[in-house]
Amino acid sequence: MFFYVLCILVLINGANSAEVTDTQLPCEDVDDIAICSRIKDYYQCTKPQYKPLAEKRCRKTCGFC
Incomplete structure (x- = not known):
């Protein structure tokens, strides 16, 4: 199940082609x-x-900000 969630997140991330800086x-x-x-x-x-992927989708939980 977890693997499928990660696959979906990767697909969603790949669909977003706009570059956004961390700031x-x-x-x-x-x-x-x-x-x-x-x-x-x-x-x-x-x-x-x-x-x-974690830096873009889970910034707060993973502590990237």
């Missing part, structure tokens, strides 16, 4: 708090393959 992003989670908490619990915030 323009608000300090909030784009995704539901339950999803971001699960990503944090499984240490996905810091793994190289998931970090870019």
Whole structure:
């Protein structure tokens, strides 16, 4: 189940082609708090393959702001 959620997040992230700098992003989670908490619990915030996604979708929960 968690794998499917991550796949959906990657697809959503790939659909957003506009470049936004970190200073323009608000300090909030784009995704539901339950999803971001699960990503944090499984240490996905810091793994190289998931970090870019976590930085954009779960900024507050993962501590990127």
